[in-house]
Amino acid sequence: MDLHALEPEDFDREVRSFEFWLDAVRDYLPTADGLELPPDDVAPEDREPLITVLSSYCVGEMMALEGAGGLIRSAPNRSSKIFLSTQTVDEGRHLEVLTNRMTELGVEDVDAEIRRRANPYLLEFRERLLDLIAQGRWQQALFVQNVLLESMEFAAFCHHIQLADARTRAILEGIVKDERRHMGFGENELGRLIAEDPGLRDDLSHLRQEFDYLALGSFEHALTELRIPAAEHPTLKRGYLAAVKRLGFA
Numbered sequence: 351m352d353l354h355a356l357e358p359e360d361f362d363r364e365v366r367s368f369e370f371w372l373d374a375v376r377d378y379l380p381t382a383d384g385l386e387l388p389p390d391d392v393a394p395e396d397r398e399p400l401i402t403v404l405s406s407y408c409v410g411e412m413m414a415l416e417g418a419g420g421l422i423r424s425a426p427n428r429s430s431k432i433f434l435s436t437q438t439v440d441e442g443r444h445l446e447v448l449t450n451r452m453t454e455l456g457v458e459d460v461d462a463e464i465r466r467r468a469n470p471y472l473l474e475f476r477e478r479l480l481d482l483i484a485q486g487r488w489q490q491a492l493f494v495q496n497v498l499l500e501s502m503e504f505a506a507f508c509h510h511i512q513l514a515d516a517r518t519r520a521i522l523e524g525i526v527k528d529e530r531r532h533m534g535f536g537e538n539e540l541g542r543l544i545a546e547d548p549g550l551r552d553d554l555s556h557l558r559q560e561f562d563y564l565a566l567g568s569f570e571h572a573l574t575e576l577r578i579p580a581a582e583h584p585t586l587k588r589g590y591l592a593a594v595k596r597l598g599f600a
């Protein structure tokens with residue numbers, strides 16, 4: 351099928367469908383025993399910092415899993431609900447492969463480890479996102495989840511891919527493919543809503559200030575925990591700001 355020959359409504363229905371999703375995810379992100387991944391070559395001194403980073407990713411993915419599932423109820427139409435159901439599965443897969451990676455690195459109680467290392471800014475971000483979802487504020491919650499949270503994850507993963515051991519890199523590359531789809535959905539849906547109601551852009555900008563503080567704070571916290579020199583911190587933050595901008599939110 352030539353997707354681009356479809357009318358907008360048919361296009362949306364097609365790219366948000368389970369059929370489309372199955373095709374997109376068929377060949378990556380092994381979840382069971384990691385047989386398709388490169389062998390583990392993490393240096394002993396890199397193990398601890400990697401576990402700290404993976405713990406943060408797990409908090410983010412757990413939030414995305416709860417967020418995507420929670421958004422289904424307030425999504426205004428069938429194609430959005432179906433898309434969010436595929437996103438929910440994606441986020442569950444991400445959480446699973448990342449926790450499996452922690453187990454491979456020798457973490458015995460993954461949940462306790464994630465709690466112990468949790469980034470307070472990310473926990474606050476989660477509380478506020480889940481509040482928006484509980485209030486049924488579709489546009490605002492979708493913006494925070496599929497633009498801001500996805501941009502944070504995208505920036506962190508893309509940055510980490512350049513430095514990671516081969517096995518972790520292969521996992522992150524699979525995850526990033528999914529996050530691109532999630533960002534595309536947010537961009538497309540919010541772009542249409544803003545075209546119908548230009549005032550929405552100001553409303554979202556206002557909300558963004560609140561969440562940018564938490565997003566940038568969480569990066570700062572994580573980089574400090576990892577003892578990364580302050581001079582290198584702006585790179586990751588710029589990655590996040592650039593990702594949000596590419597989605598149409600300057």
Ligand SMILES: [Fe+2]
Pocket residue numbers: 411414440441444503525529
């Ligand atoms: Fe994810």
Ligand SMILES: [Fe+2]
Pocket residue numbers: 414441500528529532
């Ligand atoms: Fe995602």
